[in-house]
Amino acid sequence: MSDSAPLIHPTAVIDPSAKLGEGVRVGAFTLIGADVEIGDGTEVGPHCSIHGPTRIGRDNRFIGHVAVGGEPQDKKFAGERTELVIGDRNVFREFVTLSRGTAGGGGVTTIGNDNWMLAYTHIAHDCHVADHCVFSNNTTLAGHVSVGNWVIISGFAGAHQFCRIGDHAFLGMGALVTGDIPPFTMVGIDGHGRPRGINSEGLKRRGFDAERISAIKRAYRTVFVAGLPLAEAKQQLAEQAQDSADVKQLLDFIESGERPLQR
Structure with missing residues (x-):
């Protein structure tokens, strides 16, 4: 085996149709399903599941017990072909879940580049997350949420379906967002998601x-x-x-x- 060939633990289960790039590492007891593509240098830790159709870029890290590309949690979903698309250099910590899109929502969930998604983060169907975001533990996005660049979401915070969160916004711990959050805005930590100034320190x-x-x-x-x-x-x-x-x-x-x- 060459140095650039994928390194797959013997207990991992890889569908024959999956495409793994150079230097991909797959940990113990991980499942990679049909119609999955994983880019060069990506590391998939133990006890992960990646279902397709899913496209993953290069140099990502799935630390362990991550479940991505599963069917959307939407009663209207009827098995139609939808996708999850992930960019480059993202980190997904333990028990992160990312759903594929739905036909009614555009058919694709997207994650950009250089994001950190900490333990128990959930990104629902048809969400679109841009670049350089940090989602702390238990961040939850309902379906069809759009998140801009450089957004920080603190632990146990979440967004209602169809909300938008603009570039450089900051959501405090436990904030519940039910409307659009403009760029640069800080959202309070009182559980009601009220604006509390701008994210001066982050800027x-x-x-x-x-x-x-x-x-x-x-x-x-x-x-x-x-x-x-x-x-x-x-x-x-x-x-x-x-x-x-x-x-x-x-x-x-x-x-x-x-x-x-x-x-």
């Missing part, structure tokens, strides 16, 4: 300077503190957005939503 760590953060704070106050009707708040944001691409991003997010904004 600083990602290189946002004081001028950008000040503009985002002003936009946040316009939407969440000033007590304005949403239509009037959006008019003021449009003026502020002329001098700030970040405010423009926030305004575009608000205007494109179908669920109510969580205010």
Whole structure:
């Protein structure tokens, strides 16, 4: 066996149709089903199950007892072909579950690149998670939830179906989200998912300077503190957005939503 050939524990069960890239490692008592593709350098630990159709990129780590690519938990699902697509360099800790999509929701669940999903995270059908997110223990996303880049979700927090969570948002421990969370927003830890300011510390760590953060704070106050009707708040944001691409991003997010904004 060459150094680049997959290294498969003798107790693992691999469907003949599965495609494993170079350097893939598969641990003890793991099941990899039909119509699964796993990219180079990915490590699948012990007691995992990966069902297809599932496409997995390179250099991912499934630590152990992870179950991905299973049928969606949706009573309308009737066995139609749907997919789970995972990017590169993600880490999935113990007992993470990721469901495939449904025909009514676009047919695919997607996970981007460089995400950390800690123990017992659940990502339901037709969710779309972008890049560089951290989901702490017991994070739960219902179906059709979209999560932007650099989002942090604390332990035992969750999102209602069809919600959107914008780039750089931060959800506190136990926060329950039932509406859209705009980019840059911090959500309170009182269990009701109320906005509690902007994620200033996270923005600083990602290189946002004081001028950008000040503009985002002003936009946040316009939407969440000033007590304005949403239509009037959006008019003021449009003026502020002329001098700030970040405010423009926030305004575009608000205007494109179908669920109510969580205010």
